Amino acid sequence: MAILHILHYPDERLRRKAVPVTSFGPPLQRLISDMLETMYDAPGVGLAAPQVDVDQRLLVIDISEDRSRPLCLINPEILECSDSEQMEEGCLSVPGVYEKVERAAWVRVRAQDRDGTSFELEADGLLAVCIQHEIDHLEGKLFVDYLSSLKRKRLDKRLDKMRRHNM
Ligand code: NI
Numbered sequence: 001m002a003i004l005h006i007l008h009y010p011d012e013r014l015r016r017k018a019v020p021v022t023s024f025g026p027p028l029q030r031l032i033s034d035m036l037e038t039m040y041d042a043p044g045v046g047l048a049a050p051q052v053d054v055d056q057r058l059l060v061i062d063i064s065e066d067r068s069r070p071l072c073l074i075n076p077e078i079l080e081c082s083d084s085e086q087m088e089e090g091c092l093s094v095p096g097v098y099e100k101v102e103r104a105a106w107v108r109v110r111a112q113d114r115d116g117t118s119f120e121l122e123a124d125g126l127l128a129v130c131i132q133h134e135i136d137h138l139e140g141k142l143f144v145d146y147l148s149s150l151k152r153k154r155l156d157k158r159l160d161k162m163r164r165h166n167m
Contacts, residue, residue, distance in 0.1 A: 004038045004052040009094045009159070015140040018048075018055045021074050024116040028058075032114050035060045036070050043067075044092045046130045048137030051093050059134040063126050076111035076135055078104075079120070087129050089143045096162070097155060101146045103132045 007014050021028065031054060039047040039060055048059040061071045081104035090098045106124045109131055113119060123131055133143055144155060 001037045002034050003041050004034050006038065006042070006047075006051050006092050007053055009091075009142060009144065010156075011093075013053055014050060014093055014137070014142060016050060016055050017140050018050050018057045018138040021056050021058055021112075024074075024112075024114070029114060031056075032058070032060065032072055036062075036072075039092075040067055042092050044090075045126070046134045047092060048134045050137050050140070057138045059137065061127070061130050061134060063130060072114050073109065073111035073121075073131070073134070074113065074116070076109050076131070076138075078107050078132070078135065079110055080108040081132075082106045085129075087126070089129065089133060091133070091143055093137075094142065094144055094159075097144065097159075099143065099147055099151070099155075101129075101133075101143050103129055107131055 035047050035049065035052060038052060039062065045063050046059065046061040049056045057075045059073050059076065062069055083105035084102050085105040086100045086102045088098050089101045105128060107128045109121045109123065111119065111121070144152060147155065
């Protein structure tokens with residue numbers, strides 16, 4: 001297994017639309033294991049393939065306290081959603097930034113597991129938020145896109161300063 005490099009906003013590669021996974025062989029199994037290891041190492045509760053520069057429709061999530069319940073969604077689709085709530089979100093591709101985002105409070109999702117078997121999942125709370133956040137990554141969308149333009153401008157300035165500081 002290996003820790004993969006996570007792309008950071010505003011890297012344009014995070015904006016690509018990912019393509020469906022069609023092959024469930026050893027390379028995909030290795031990628032899933034590496035993505036889980038990368039997510040646990042970061043640490044984070046979710047990671048989508050585009051964040052590690054792989055433009056495939058695949059994401060991993062683990063919201064359990066003891067990091068023992070990995071969830072892998074391949075080619076996920078939101079079938080139904082309802083209500084909305086605001087929750088503070090962060091993203092491994094936008095380190096150090098936490099902002100409130102409004103999303104559906106409940107979702108029903110269809111996806112394939114790592115063997116290619118189709119399944120459905122209902123989620124609310126943090127898991128629902130996490131699933132929507134990670135599916136956005138597959139569309140080239142980031143949580144900062146939901147912020148008001150004023151907040152976004154402030155954020156870009158702050159990140160710019162951080163980058164110059166680190167150079
Ligand atoms: Ni993210």
